[in-house]
Amino acid sequence: MAPRKKTFEQALNELESVIEKLEGDELTLDEALSGFENGVKLIRTCDTHLKSAEGKLRELLKSEDGEFIEKVLGITLDSVVGGEEFDD
Numbered sequence: 296m297a298p299r300k301k302t303f304e305q306a307l308n309e310l311e312s313v314i315e316k317l318e319g320d321e322l323t324l325d326e327a328l329s330g331f332e333n334g335v336k337l338i339r340t341c342d343t344h345l346k347s348a349e350g351k352l353r354e355l356l357k358s359e360d361g362e363f364i365e366k367v368l369g370i371t372l373d374s375v376v377g378g379e380e381f382d383d
């Protein structure tokens with residue numbers, strides 16, 4: 296049986312935990328390096344999920360003629376995937 300992929304939220308929560316441990320003073324060098332390596336893997340997992348979500352949003356925001364819809368209900372694609380505030 297293949298291992299289940301972590302959800303974005305699971306990976307982000309684990310990453311936050313890793314960061315907290317790395318910021319502490321209790322880790323040995325080997326533990327810190329292992330934690331850093333795990334953190335990089337978790338960042339890649341989060342990045343993969345975000346890129347997938349961006350692709351899905353782009354598909355959802357395409358009009359019938361294949362052009363991207365500039366604004367939908369005052370929300371632009373950049374505001375959704377770029378972290379900007381919503382337009383009023």
